[in-house]
Amino acid sequence: MTIAEKPLAVDPTRVWRTYVGGRILDTVYGKENPGDGEFPESWLASVVSARNPGREHIDGEGLSFVSKDAGTETKSLKSLIEQDPAAFLGKRHVDRFGSDPALLVKLIDSAERLTIQAHPTRKDSLRYFNSPFGKSEFWVILGGREIDGQKPYVLFGFKPGITREKWRRLFEAQDIQGMIDALHKIPVQPGDVMAVPGGVPHAIGPGCFLLEAQEPTDFTLRPERITPKGRVLPEEACHLGAGFESMLDMFDYTPYTPEELRGRFIGSCPLDESGETCLPLTVPAMGMPFRVNYHAVPGKGELNSDGGFAVVLCLEGEGSLGDVPVGPYTALFVPAGAVNRVIETSSGKPLKLLECLPEAT
Numbered sequence: 001m002t003i004a005e006k007p008l009a010v011d012p013t014r015v016w017r018t019y020v021g022g023r024i025l026d027t028v029y030g031k032e033n034p035g036d037g038e039f040p041e042s043w044l045a046s047v048v049s050a051r052n053p054g055r056e057h058i059d060g061e062g063l064s065f066v067s068k069d070a071g072t073e074t075k076s077l078k079s080l081i082e083q084d085p086a087a088f089l090g091k092r093h094v095d096r097f098g099s100d101p102a103l104l105v106k107l108i109d110s111a112e113r114l115t116i117q118a119h120p121t122r123k124d125s126l127r128y129f130n131s132p133f134g135k136s137e138f139w140v141i142l143g144g145r146e147i148d149g150q151k152p153y154v155l156f157g158f159k160p161g162i163t164r165e166k167w168r169r170l171f172e173a174q175d176i177q178g179m180i181d182a183l184h185k186i187p188v189q190p191g192d193v194m195a196v197p198g199g200v201p202h203a204i205g206p207g208c209f210l211l212e213a214q215e216p217t218d219f220t221l222r223p224e225r226i227t228p229k230g231r232v233l234p235e236e237a238c239h240l241g242a243g244f245e246s247m248l249d250m251f252d253y254t255p256y257t258p259e260e261l262r263g264r265f266i267g268s269c270p271l272d273e274s275g276e277t278c279l280p281l282t283v284p285a286m287g288m289p290f291r292v293n294y295h296a297v298p299g300k301g302e303l304n305s306d307g308g309f310a311v312v313l314c315l316e317g318e319g320s321l322g323d324v325p326v327g328p329y330t331a332l333f334v335p336a337g338a339v340n341r342v343i344e345t346s347s348g349k350p351l352k353l354l355e356c357l358p359e360a361t
């Protein structure tokens, strides 16, 4: 059996960001002395290099490696896929996207509010960054913690009355409180899901722990030039070389009421229920170029991944996927060619998994 014919456990890839966090990640990964620091994200089965201004000298930050016990010497997932894209990603996918999985999955664990930001749509990515992918995102809130008396929340979408001109004035004055007040503040709890299309302003608040599925880029536009903990961002980290006017153009100024936001962009995942479930997670506004399915398997099940590959995260339970043992926070890359896709519980409790898939081809 070749390596492209079986699910592969992938090591967590911790990535440096401008915000602080990571204590929950340290804990779920069994690290000694868990604590918050500069590596608040874990990228799962990533073939995307992080774009961290000032850290360009670090080669391949963000790339994931296949766990040793997968029995291979070539360990970067990117190099493995490039050896035989059709076997790993599926022929239909390769016909459309080449050797790019067109998907990036992350765990995010914030201990401070992230800077207010937006990501480019595909159209803007092509125009400004010569990339076929934007960075629309989909969040599944998994947990969180209270920080300085604040429960987890996110800032999301412009309130009615915010125009490009007003946003530009707030940006030029670096009126951070004004920028915060221009967005809706939405409390979040485990099981909430949110779609974040390109252009829509947002900031993950402190104390959020979530899975994010997104397009495979690291393009973030940041009008806040100093992070909440006082880190000064280089200009390049704000507009990514496109210039400040273009950065402002890439924001989506559609105003929303809180009800409209909830109705369109927010949904839920039944994390707490234990009956048999296999559920595509979605919100009314969906149309996102990737898919996330939730599985709660009480005994035995099968992952069909629509005939293609999947990035899978185990949330709860013990058992196996194919021949690979899985437990909480095991991440796997399941190649399109994987033969044994049986999910089996060994603990008597349901095995809960999130299955992330690229755009259907």
Ligand SMILES: O=P(O)(O)OC[C@H]1O[C@@H](O)[C@@H](O)[C@@H](O)[C@@H]1O
Pocket: 017, 018, 019, 041, 106, 108, 114, 115, 117, 137, 203, 204, 212, 214, 220, 222
């Ligand atoms: O602004 P930094 O610290 O790079 O944070 C950027 C992070 O923001 C979040 O909202 C998501 O878009 C993550 O995918 C991204 O990594």
